[in-house]
Amino acid sequence: MSFDHTRLAKMPYLFWIRPRTLMLLHALRSSKSCRIMISTTMEEKPKEAKTPMTGFASINEDLFQNILKRIPALSFASAACVSKSWSRNCNQILYKPKLASAFSLNPVQKVALEEVVNKVLSEPIRPQFAIANVIGSGVDLSGILDFLAAKLGSKTPIIVSCAGGIMGRDAVTDEYKEVMIEDFWVDGASNSSFGIMLAVGFLPGLKVDAIPLLRPRKAQGVAMVDKFVMDIRNYAALVSDSTSPSLIIMFGSEKTDQKPVMEKLDHAMSRETIVVGDERAQFLYRSGIESRNVYYGSVDQYFSDAVALVFARDQNRPSGTGEIHFHSALSSGVSAIGPRFKAVSANEIESETGLSTWLSVRREGGQEILGGQRIIDDINNELGNQTKLFIGVSEQRKCFVGPEKPRQMRSLAFHEVMGGDVEHLFVDGVGIKTGDYFHLYHPDPSAALSSCSNISKNFRNLKLDWSFRSCQLHAARGVGEKEVIGGFVFACWGRGESFFGHSNVDSSPFLDNFPGVPMAGIFTYGEIGRGFSILNTDFESGQEDKTLCFCVHVYSTVYLLVSYTPAPIEH
Known part of the structure; x- marks a missing residue:
């Protein structure tokens, strides 16, 4: 028995079909009762339809849909290809949005992938996007991306990233867990442990695609942030009636400071646009538009410094589609601690460990220049223990995208305190200006x-x-x-x-x-x-x-x- 997989792959459904499913569907389709039901729903009146129908043909549409709802997504996709009647019933089942997620801690990557894919596809769903987050050592992100693309469709936007931990329900036991990557190290099995969280979504009424932030590979290449923001706005404008999408899920490169990127996005997007994500991660992605893809290990002229999964309202959505919000x-x-400080000077330093800023500071309203180590010691004495510290810098900057007129933006940016000496406070990252004010913050359970x-x-x-x-x-x-x-x-x-x-x-x-x-x-x-x-937010911002x-x-x-x-x- 042969089947044209090429024709099926062109349809807007999953197209990885199991042979046993094909045999069953072909048997159903070729059976006399099945032919009667299909032709009847297409208003072709065969002679057999004059007699009372029995068996499969006598099933009414409510019961038929109830059966279809219970079959796995791959079989469901096959069922949608049987006839126009079956396709219509499948579309009626998929009128509602759906999210499916699962994780696996199976140490064998291939087995873990099979477990999460089988779980999220255990019920009917039409994958519109997928996000996979992995933990462990020696993870093959490229292999995971290829595997998911083969299962979910080459046109499905997919992001695969490394995370510090995952949380959700186990694909096999359905047990809920929060699992940190440190848990593997404690078990002494970091060389063989692996974990993956997979989320697949179908949101009718929305259009979704992955849009990258590119940086030229040439020496001293600068990330093209303006182009990134304009690509998002142009995509939203193309598919909806607005230049601001409803949602952006971002994953940034571990080597790129995403604060300037977020400042541009905050400036360019309406207040209704929500942005969430991971600032620093190893990631790979696949866009639904081939020209946007930058492949790992390729000789492409760009790196990807971030990728945004963009959700925009579909201006051509069918009537009767519900609303997704x-x-x-x-x-x-974190909680604020101590007085407010002012940066008297800010010197950006580049080293092997990255970019940092050396600050000379004084208390707000004071004149004495305070040493960074003195400030750290005073706070540790007050807290009674050694702890991480951050500064929250109140920034007021002019921001613009492309040829637009600059606009004043007021924001709060966090920088981790790396140390200090008798003159300076050392903090991670750059972007702090002389005259900026800041508070110190500490983690507060x-x-x-x-x-x-x-x-x-x-x-x-x-x-x-x-x-x-x-x-x-x-x-x-x-x-x-x-x-x-x-x-x-x-x-x-x-x-x-x-x-x-x-x-x-x-x-x-x-x-x-x-x-x-x-x-x-x-x-x-x-x-x-x-x-x-x-x-x-319950944000303890002190005087900010x-x-x-x-x-x-x-x-x-x-x-x-x-x-x-x-x-x-x-x-």
């Missing part, structure tokens, strides 16, 4: 725990508010109840069980309020979060102006909810 929240894990609790309460209140509004809208216009279909979590790698003293704290707002909803979470090396639609925008965070957790409201019922 994104909601974000931030749990801060108590503040983070309180913040997570407040977010959980806000999620609960959000559910109650949605339920109340849905009742009103259903009575007035026949609109169905709003529901959360999934979400993502981006938590700082410094949090987790070692930070709080017990596990699953960062996941608790999801687990407490949406226990059966698919969620994919990672521990990042710099969490990105912009455009919070739920006011719950709370109107300052801050997009790249430290010791925080960023939450993203995806909700869906069905279209009004037509009367």
Whole structure:
């Protein structure tokens, strides 16, 4: 028995078909009862239709759809190819958005990949995008990307990245876990351990693609940030009626400072655009548009300094499509300590370990220049222990994209304190200017725990508010109840069980309020979060102006909810 895989691959469904599924479907299609049902639904009246139908042909559409809903995605894709009638039934099943996620800690990479793919494709879904986050040593990102592209389709936007940890449900046991990469090191199996979190989504009414931030390979090449921002705006304008997309999920290179990139995005996008992600990661990606792809190990003239998975509303979406909304929240894990300081001078230094800034500082309103080591010692004495410290710099800069007129932007940027001497305070990164003001911050588990609790309460209140509004809208216009279909979590790698003293704290707002909803979470090396639609930051900013925008965070957790409201019922 032969089958034209080329024809099937051109259809907008999954196209990795199992031979046993093909045999079953061909048998069904070639059977007498199946031919009767197919031809009848296509309004071709065969002679057999005059007699009462029995067997498969007598199944009504409700029961037929109920059967289709229960088969795996790969078999579902095959079923959609049987006939126009079957395809129509499959489309009716996939009118709602869906997120599916799972992780595996199987040390054999190929087995782990098979486990997560089989789990996310265990029910009907039409993959519109995929995000895979891996932990372990010696990870083959290129092989993982190729494997997922073969399973999900070469035109499906895919991002594969290394993370500091993963959180979600096990593909085999369905047990919920937060797993840090340090857990492998503790077990002494870092050379053989592997973990992967896979999230696959289908969001009808939205268009999705991966757009890279490119940097020329030539010596001293500078990342083309303006082009990156304009590529995102142009894509949004092409598929929707706005230059600002609804959501951007970003993954930045571990060698690139994403603060300037986020400043440009914050300037260029409307306040409704949410941006979340991982500031520093090893990653590979595949865009739905071949010309955007920069392949690992190729002789292409560009590097990828970041990649953005862009979600924009489809201006050509079919009538009757429901509404998808994104909601974000931030749990801060740092508290301000000590007085406010002013940078008297700021000298940028380049070394083998990267870029840093040497600051000479004084207290706000004071005249004495303070040594960096003295400042660090005073804070450690106050806290009673040695701890990480950060400075939060209040910046006011002119920002523009391309030929646009510059606009003043006020933001808060975090830099880790690396040390100090009798004259200077050493901090990671650059971009600090003479005259900038800053506070010192330290990781605070108590503040983070309180913040997570407040977010959980806000999620609960959000559910109650949605339920109340849905009742009103259903009575007035026949609109169905709003529901959360999934979400993502981006938590700082410094949090987790070692930070709080017990596990699953960062996941608790999801687990407490949406226990059966698919969620994919990672521990990042710099969490990105912009455009919070739920006011719950509980950010201990001391005397800082709370109107300052801050997009790249430290010791925080960023939450993203995806909700869906069905279209009004037509009367």
